[in-house]
Amino acid sequence: MAVNITSIKTSSNGIWQGDDPLHFAFPLLILQTVLVLVLSRLLAFLFRPLRQPKVIAEIIAGIILGPSAIGRNQTYLHTIFPSWSTPILESVADIGLLFFLFLVGLELDLNSIRRSGRHAFSIAAAGITLPFACGVGVAFVLRSAIPGADQADYAPFLVFMGVSLSITAFPVLARILAELKLLTTRLGETAMAAAAFNDVAAWILLALAVALSGGEGTHHSPIISLWVLLSGLVFVAVQIIIIKPCMSWVARRSQDEGGESEFWISLTLAGVLISGFMTDFIGIHSIFGGFVFGLIIPKEGEFTGRLIERIEDFVSGLLLPLYFASSGLKTNVASINEEL
Template sequence: MSAVTEAEMAKVKTSSNGVWQGDDPLHFAFPLLILQALLILLLSRLLALMLRPLRQPKVIAEIVAGILLGPSALGRNKSYLRALFPPWSAPVLESVASLGLLFFLFLVGLELDLRSVRRSGRQAFAIAAAGISLPFACGVGVAFVLRRQLPGAAQAGYAPFLVFMGVALSITAFPVLARILAELKLLTTPIGETALAAAAFNDVAAWVLLALAVAISGSGDHRSPIVSLWVLLSGAAFVAVWMLAVKPAMAWVARRSDGQGGGEDGEFAGRVTERVEDLVSELLLPLYFASSGLKTDVATIRGGGAWGMLALVIGTACAGKIAGTFGVAMACGMSAREAVVLGVVMNTKGLVELIVLNIGRERKGSENTDQSSKFNVAYTCLPSIDHSSNVSSEQVAHGVCVVFFGGPDDREALELAERMAEHPGVQVTVMRFVDGKAGSEEHAEVTLQPSNTKNADKSYTFSTAIVDTHKEKELDEAAVAEFRQRMGPMVRYEERVVAGNVVEEVVSIGKSREYGLVVVGKGRLPSAMVAELAVRAAEHPELGPIGDALASAGQGVTSSVLVVQQHDMSNADEVPVSVVVVVDGHGHGHTATATTAAASSATTARTWWSHEIGD
């Protein structure tokens, strides 16, 4: 499900007036929630019946039900997904599901005998230590492989990436474990109590490591391991307050209710459990586990390499957790059978791992933004269609074409193409333009020189950064080669050699009706062909030469246009330019329509960008 803005959530209403008064109940939160819950419960019950001969717990059926209802299966039909699981409904469903998890963990606490946990404390601590140490080390090893193989993994910070992977592979999902033990009637057995206690220790260690990873991947004042210490101390203080203040108060409530305390055998605990257990386990909790499946899109795993990486991660996580737990359990005097059972139940994974990985993905993005002071600016232009040509909606295609000339902005557009291609419903084409005049007899050198006499409202903008054009070309070649290697057949790649009018070639793409969206870089550090367009009259100067050519009126372009700008502090300043074309050693000056508000800073006429181009 895509992200939901605050404005979209503000428009959501709780209940409708009904179909007979013109309301569509599916556009209101509460009726849609009832329908979603009904679908999840019916499908999860059906799957539970089918899996019963295999002795699988209900939680498996609930997660699979979410996967089937989500984008992996039925959700591939976008009309169904927008109608029954629109993005704005996700926070509502997840809030109710989290309420179910809260009640379930409360019931687990009611049945948990702390005296038995204390008896198995040392044993559980040893098992938890081994159960997190070995898989954590294995996760770090897998991280080295993933950084080399997965697209974009190398962009993440090294230390945070290793820690995130280690934590994700070593966590035991406490809610899933508790649900499985409860369904298998193992919750109050010695092995169940040991498993729960070990999982609790495991979770404490894992969340401390996660807080450390977030701290070292943060920015500014938040980039400090001290944050992890505060997280740990806050958690300890929270537990202390509840044990010292809330627990005695609850014991008093239990005594007033003629109970014997809050333990397993207490009458008060039994009455509370009896009243809420069915509501929680049969209605609310399935929504929680199904919500994890609704967030899963199996279709994004494409190709043998991706499935191989998936198998490597799953195999490593399982082997590390089971082997580590089994070894220490045997050393603690458990039988081989009990040690294997404990290792398997401690290997339960669930939404906790998804939380860790989602945080890791978000931190990666913020790290790339904060540490390099880099962010992306995008301009979107709707198609300017000549209505006299009678273009129908059916004639406008929905493919995406990314135009690549070279330079930082175009490389950013190439990264955007990679993210777009991950969506199963988007067909991406990368069209690389190659200078057909390069190396021919008709070549010249074009030099962009600062000028402070141009009108900012009628001119393009170019960066003042001094760059190594040879290095830029190497970066372009490396970016294209890496992109093609990673994406393979997922993206169509074409090269178009241009010796004539570049604008006509670009506009022909937007007029072809083959693409619903054309993505271009703004070209503030332009390639040779884009630099030549600096003398072109600008209608939309903020879009750069290529974006302006596509968005200008009268061109007959039917595609929408997305202009991408990679903005970092080293390329922030932009000034007006004049173009000097050198042919056989003679300079020919041309006034360029390129400027910026920072023009006053460019009073010196120093050259910062030079290309060889065709005359």
């Protein structure tokens, strides 16, 4: 039974009234979440002797559940992971990722990030330059080797290939460092700062590639990438100069009230969402906004600890596996052989 995406409903009236719960968004999301959690935790247990982080198990779980393995059965794929449910699953997963990067920012000390900023920038620049150059070289090879590739615009193709091979997977790095308890070490702080620089650079370069391609519905001026950079710098400056003192006041008020008021917690969580919206509005991934907002929250007192205690298990244990599994769900390994 095909489902019209314009007529998707949240919940069913129950099987006794003739409704199939798998044709409704919320019960289907519950089933998808359960499958991802059970399989990813089983794989994490099996991979433990190999000292593999949980993120590897979650990605492989997505590959197994997706079109590469079990999803080769089209009946299963269209029933459990139909195309109309993908935006819903990915939206929930992105919320989990946003709050996970907020938690990462909470655990890092902004002063330490500042102290390692110069080293991190040098590492980021060195780490992106050589792979970017290699990506451009690969683009030249592909352009001459793949039939029809020479019809693509040169500049956006070169930029896209360079970015594809030179950018650190920021969420994956954060997840691995957090699991290995290296996040708050000097090595972890430097690595996260370098990855943050790379992440911003990636979105600026992608904005440049889109602008150069002149695709339908896009602005064609390469100056857009400069606006993305300037807007990102303004966002960081506003967070440090204006929002940071405000959050220090919130932390003090919360502590004066004994930490029992949920109003300040709710206000902070709303701040995470607003920060994510603003960076997405700028043209940088929303996780960067959540990460920066977590960085500027004061680490003194009990406010940060209460925030972590209240949301960490829910985000890391339930929502975050959906994000990494969704990457596997969108991957069809068999199509690589078909293309070759």
